[in-house]
Amino acid sequence: MKIKLANSYGFCFGVKRAIKMAENSPNSATIGELIHNAEEIKRLSDNFNVKTLNSIDEIGDEKSVIIRTHGILKQDFEKLQDKKVIDATCPFVKKPQQIVKDCSSKGYDIVIFGDKNHPEVKGVKSYCTHDFVYVVLEPDELESIKFHKKIAVVSQTTKKIENFKKIIDYLMSKAREVRVFNTICNATLQNQTAAAELAKEVDVMIIVGGKNSSNTKQLYLISKQFCDDSYLIENENELQTDWFNGKNICGISAGASTPEWIIGRVMEAIKQI
């Protein structure tokens, strides 16, 4: 059985990078869960003694502190000056942090398209040097705001561009200059596109991920459109031999919260069939 992986699948670039950094920093602690996957967090704890703290107040005698992909508040970052900091903030999140810092110090009002309570957004917002910073999801939330002449706008990395465009549309009538930074990361879209492309050229398609994960289910449905023999599994134990009868090429993709090592086990098991 020939096995082909999708060109893009599973963890995004930023999460992969953060996990590698955690593996390289044994006996450290992350502030907040490094990723939304209990098995993976357990593995990091068991194998590398990487603990998970709820906030910077819980930091004890850890050798070093890992900042997760979402980033943290600027003021929290500053409190860590006397610690060894492993900054695993995703570079795609660092970008809007830097933009908000630069543009606010140049006198731009700041609009962040995103969820007020999301840790990434809270972190990005904390880099604003003044009080004219607004986090919104819909244009009508902007109505009562009296803007100055220049506005800089960033987006939470996981938002959809269609909705971001609505915000910009509205702001264009509100200021002389609207500086739009498209900080949306296309990781989810890339996984979907890659799954569709792979499904077209294989005989059987295996999607690995949680059955209650919405992005995994989405991948499965997309795959099914192009390859009727598509299957969604959580781990290698669910594989069935007859799925592969008379097939030559098997494609594999995985949801955004599926660790590489689970995918590896699935690949091994398919090879044995």
Place this chain on the structure above:
Amino acid sequence: MKIKLANSYGFCFGVKRAIKMAENSPNSATIGELIHNAEEIKRLSDNFNVKTLNSIDEIGDEKSVIIRTHGILKQDFEKLQDKKVIDATCPFVKKPQQIVKDCSSKGYDIVIFGDKNHPEVKGVKSYCTHDFVYVVLEPDELESIKFHKKIAVVSQTTKKIENFKKIIDYLMSKAREVRVFNTICNATLQNQTAAAELAKEVDVMIIVGGKNSSNTKQLYLISKQFCDDSYLIENENELQTDWFNGKNICGISAGASTPEWIIGRVMEAIKQI
């Protein structure tokens, strides 16, 4: 008869300013017609000996050279170094010229929303310091262009914001940063809004302007919506006494190509009724 002028009417700020500058520069020449109004150009010629040239090549022994509201090409401006230059470029046109110069030198690709052949647009475009400058009216004209990471966008001053928004919508998926400068001037809209407001509070409304001028007709139709006794005239000779029978307040507005002195004559004539 009490007479009330609309809060905004007739020539826009930039044209008024240019005419004043021409009146203050007798024996000079303008490059291209100062405004699209033959009567006014004749007046400037008769009273101030301000000539109209077709291009800078026609410049002879004029004491000084007047640049009209549209502005001129950067390279033409530079050729006038040994002349006394009266720069009547509208400040609202200077702005996009400056933006194009600044942003192109900072490495932004430049998109100008406007008519390729309009003198204002040609002038604005000429301030770009590189070749990545595109003049478009519709998003589909952008499709074949390979943009760099940063785009700065300006608009021709007389365009509508609804269409400008479509261009920005398209560009947002094409670059990491889209810096939008809303350089649209609302002079026409302001005249319309002011005419509507005035029409609501007067007994009779006089709109002064060419009967074949589309913006003048538009003003008349707007006025008529709020004041049934609205009349469109080209000059004071068309006024009829019975329009004012039993009326107390007369409102006046004027089209964008109507000189102030024609409006003055109309006001005088109404006072005499």
